[in-house]
Amino acid sequence: MGIIQRVKKPTTRKGKKVLQSKEPKPIEGPKQSLFIQGRNPSELTRKLLKDIYDLKKPDAAYLSRKNDFVPFEDATLIEKLCYKKEAALFGVGSHSKKRPHNIILGRTFDYGILDMIELGADKYKAMSEFHNMKVMAGLKPCLIFNGPTWDLNQDLKRLKSLFTDFFSREKVDCIRLQGLEHVISFTATAENIIYFRSYRIQLKKSGQRIPRIELEEIGPSIDFKLRRARLGSDDLFKEACRVPREIRPITKKNISRDAFGSKMGRIHMGKQDIQRLQTRKMKGLKKTPEEKKQMLLKRKKERLAARQAQTAAAE
Amino acid sequence: MDIVNEILEKEQKKAEKYKPITVEKHLELELDIGTLLASDTNDLDTKALQANKDDYLQALTRDNTQLLLNKIWELPTERVDEAIVVRLPEPKTVLPRAKPCPKPKALTKWQEFAKAKGITKKKKDKVQWDEQLQKWVPLYGFKKAAAEKEKNWLIEVPQNLDPMTDMFEKKASEKSEKVAKNELQRLKNIARARKVKIPRVGLPVTSDKASATQLDTAATVAKASTASLGKFQDKLPKEKEARGKGIHELIPGKERKRKLPIPTPQQERENNLNMLDNILNKRPKIDMDKAVAKHINDEQVHRSEEKKNTKPMKGKRNFKTKPKGNNPTNFSAKKPKAGKGQRNPGKKAGGRKRR
Numbered sequence: 012m013g014i015i016q017r018v019k020k021p022t023t024r025k026g027k028k029v030l031q032s033k034e035p036k037p038i039e040g041p042k043q044s045l046f047i048q049g050r051n052p053s054e055l056t057r058k059l060l061k062d063i064y065d066l067k068k069p070d071a072a073y074l075s076r077k078n079d080f081v082p083f084e085d086a087t088l089i090e091k092l093c094y095k096k097e098a099a100l101f102g103v104g105s106h107s108k109k110r111p112h113n114i115i116l117g118r119t120f121d122y123g124i125l126d127m128i129e130l131g132a133d134k135y136k137a138m139s140e141f142h143n144m145k146v147m148a149g150l151k152p153c154l155i156f157n158g159p160t161w162d163l164n165q166d167l168k169r170l171k172s173l174f175t176d177f178f179s180r181e182k183v184d185c186i187r188l189q190g191l192e193h194v195i196s197f198t199a200t201a202e203n204i205i206y207f208r209s210y211r212i213q214l215k216k217s218g219q220r221i222p223r224i225e226l227e228e229i230g231p232s233i234d235f236k237l238r239r240a241r242l243g244s245d246d247l248f249k250e251a252c253r254v255p256r257e258i259r260p261i262t263k264k265n266i267s268r269d270a271f272g273s274k275m276g277r278i279h280m281g282k283q284d285i286q287r288l289q290t291r292k293m294k295g296l297k298k299t300p301e302e303k304k305q306m307l308l309k310r311k312k313e314r315l316a317a318r319q320a321q322t323a324a325a326e
Numbered sequence: 327m328d329i330v331n332e333i334l335e336k337e338q339k340k341a342e343k344y345k346p347i348t349v350e351k352h353l354e355l356e357l358d359i360g361t362l363l364a365s366d367t368n369d370l371d372t373k374a375l376q377a378n379k380d381d382y383l384q385a386l387t388r389d390n391t392q393l394l395l396n397k398i399w400e401l402p403t404e405r406v407d408e409a410i411v412v413r414l415p416e417p418k419t420v421l422p423r424a425k426p427c428p429k430p431k432a433l434t435k436w437q438e439f440a441k442a443k444g445i446t447k448k449k450k451d452k453v454q455w456d457e458q459l460q461k462w463v464p465l466y467g468f469k470k471a472a473a474e475k476e477k478n479w480l481i482e483v484p485q486n487l488d489p490m491t492d493m494f495e496k497k498a499s500e501k502s503e504k505v506a507k508n509e510l511q512r513l514k515n516i517a518r519a520r521k522v523k524i525p526r527v528g529l530p531v532t533s534d535k536a537s538a539t540q541l542d543t544a545a546t547v548a549k550a551s552t553a554s555l556g557k558f559q560d561k562l563p564k565e566k567e568a569r570g571k572g573i574h575e576l577i578p579g580k581e582r583k584r585k586l587p588i589p590t591p592q593q594e595r596e597n598n599l600n601m602l603d604n605i606l607n608k609r610p611k612i613d614m615d616k617a618v619a620k621h622i623n624d625e626q627v628h629r630s631e632e633k634k635n636t637k638p639m640k641g642k643r644n645f646k647t648k649p650k651g652n653n654p655t656n657f658s659a660k661k662p663k664a665g666k667g668q669r670n671p672g673k674k675a676g677g678r679k680r681r
Contacts (some may be wrong), residue, residue: 018516035425042424099424121426155390156365157383171365176421179361185404185411191362191395196387200370208383212391218344221399224392226384251422 033097037257041181042118044071045098047089049105050079055112055135056104062138062231063102066178066195066209069149072096081105082115083239086124094122100177110238118176120243120251128170129238130205138230145229146211151180152193153212160199166240167199189214194226203237347396349389357397360417364394432519435511542568543576550577 021027044067046060064073080088082103089101103115110131117127138145146152154175161171178195191212198206210226217223243251265277298306356365366386374382401412433441440446453462456477463473481493517524536544546568549559589597 018513020512035428037428039424118422120422120424125422151362153362153364153391153394155387155394156363157386157390158370159367161365162367172419172421175361175363175419179363179421182360182417183414185406185413186362186398187409187411188399188403189409191398194387194391196383196390198370198383198386200372200375206379206383208380208387210384210387210391212395216344217347218340219347221347221396223345223347224388224395226388226391228380228384232380248422250426252420253423253427254420255427 037255041070042100042176043096043098044100044102044177045092045096046071046073046102046104047092048075048077049103049113049115050077050081051106052077052104053106053112055132056106056114058137059112059114059132059135059231059233060102060104063177065138065148066152066231070180072098082117082127083129083241086127089117090119090122090124093119113238114235116173116177118173120247124241125243125247125251126169126173127241128166128173129240131236131238132233133204133236134232134234136230136232141228141230143227143229144211146193149180150190150193151183151186152178152195152209153191154178155194155196157196157198158200160201160203161197164199164203166237166242167203167205169240169242170205170237171197205235205237207231207233207235347392349392351389351393355390355393357394358418359394359397359401360415361419362394362398362414363419364390366390432515434515435518539568539570542566543570543573546573547576 017030021030044064046064048057048060052060061073064071074092078088082089089103093099093101099120100118101116103117105113105115107113110129112132112135114130114132115127116130118125156171156174161167174197194210194212196206196208196210198208200206209229209231211229213225213227214222215225242248265279267275267277269275351366351368353366353368356367357363370386371382398412398414401414403410403412405411450465452466453464455461456463456473459473459477463477464470478497481497483489483491483493514524545565552559
């Protein structure tokens with residue numbers, strides 16, 4: 012669905028700037044996310060999405076209107092809205108007898124659906140039900156994935172990547188130690204139940220430099236059940252994970268380091284000209300003036316020929 | 327010795343006062359400090375999980391967080407604006423991008439040409455000094471048109487033109503043509519970048535005069551397109567047919583064919599023999615679909631004729647002439663009855679199970 016190159020020129024300068032801002036960039040900012048209501052969202056799903064929206068807040072949008080659509084059957088609405096809002100992550104809440112309290116989380120690549128995973132919220136305790144201090148908005152949380160199932164199941168593997176994408180926020184170079192306040196833990200059991208918990212970190216004295224960690228649950232606390240999943244093909248995923256050339260680290264050739272950390276370099280020498288090699292001078296090998304003259308003449312001729320060849324090649 | 331023991335005891339007491347920061351794990355955690363992510367692949371304690379879910383999860387997460395933060399606290403610290411910060415390593419987990427990697431923009435035809443010739447863009451001032459108006463006039467954009475109007479309030483009609491021509495109108499049309507040409511070139515550049523085939527534009531649009539070759543080409547092409555059933559318009563005296571690159575492509579049905587070189591006797595003989603072989607070895611082509619359809623049609627006609635000629639038998643049948651029971655092409659008028667056939671308990675009947 013991506014725009015390759017517009018044929019029509021933008022009429023205003025502002026329009027031009029908007030289009031430019033939508034063009035792909037080598038380094039992307041944080042992914043924006045979008046929360047949409049599906050057909051008949053239950054009170055629970057609405058609250059749940061709102062809680063996730065609160066966790067994601069500076070780069071998220073919450074659309075409260077109901078939309079009569081089924082993402083697994085026709086995802087064009089999501090693609091359209093994601094294009095409009097420049098969002099790459101989305102969450103849809105719906106409720107039906109067959110699939111009660113349904114949450115669909117997913118992401119897009121190039122304004123087309125990449126992954127879409129359906130989760131059923133079995134048990135849910137909202138953030139507001141925990142009466143304690145919450146964390147600051149916009150903090151980068153620590154993510155903890157518990158359980159061996161995360162690496163065994165293909166769906167869960169992708170869900171892990173999706174959750175990381177959803178909550179890990181922007182890539183940062185450095186982080187304030189006191190700013191490590193929030194942990195989100197995802198625990199997967201063998202029965203494909205995912206426990207979503209969120210805690211506030213309390214740094215306690217330990218008598219050492221490294222503090223002792225204590226946790227306090229701040230919510231939301233959700234028990235998810237894995238339902239349907241529509242995962243993008245491996246080719247598409249690989250294409251999406253491609254690192255642009257601008258960021259790719261440039262490897263310097265012929266430089267290596269050995270086990271002790273000392274720098275080693277490999278040098279390529281040209282072919283040695285033995286004819287011109289200076290050997291030991293002897294009186295008997297010295298050239299006579301006549302020979303010298305001939306040699307100079309020969310060299311001159313060679314040079315001329317080379318120049319002619321060069322001009323011919325240039326023409 | 328007493329002093330040493332005392333100090334050791336004190337230290338131990340101090341350590342006992344605080345809870346430990348070490349965590350024992352069967353399998354080590356996979357840490358990605360760049361994204362602040364830890365994954366614990368140790369088996370979960372299902373009993374504890376069922377008995378007291380929330381407490382177990384909190385304890386498990388606490389342990390793993392402790393391990394993650396221990397690693398973070400070990401990183402070298404810096405001081406930025408009275409806050410202690412830690413430089414994080416590059417994240418290990420690769421997350422998909424939102425949009426594909428940007429591709430380098432395709433060069434326009436002019437840019438390609440300039441690159442080949444080594445022409446670089448010269449920066450021009452946005453305003454220029456106008457001697458006539460004695461003021462700075464913008465090169466383009468805001469207030470340019472006003473300055474132009476002020477400057478060219480009168481345009482002389484050149485001698486070679488009709489004295490009644492409106493020079494202002496002429497100038498405006500020239501400009502609009504320039505704009506149109508520019509737009510066409512832009513579209514062509516886009517088409518080239520997308521590798522779309524575009525139809526050739528026959529004749530270049532010119533405002534004033536066409537060159538002799540252009541007129542020649544136009545006349546030749548027009549003659550080809552107005553020809554009817556091989557009849558062309560009459561030639562004018564001294565008229566020449568346009569020649570040159572690209573003209574033949576403009577005229578439908580007139581593509582240049584390269585003449586083959588004259589074959590040697592040996593080659594000619596071989597060619598002729600090949601041709602003869604080709605003709606002799608030809609087999610009639612069979613259209614399988616048609617043949618099958620014809621065969622089926624024949625069969626049907628034959629059958630219907632037979633049906634008309636032979637009267638339906640009554641009563642007993644002649645068993646000798648009757649084909650064997652399991653023949654699928656047994657088109658008898660009678661309805662099949664149950665219980666007459668042989669039973670095969672091993673064979674499963676297809677379809678839905680009926681009860």
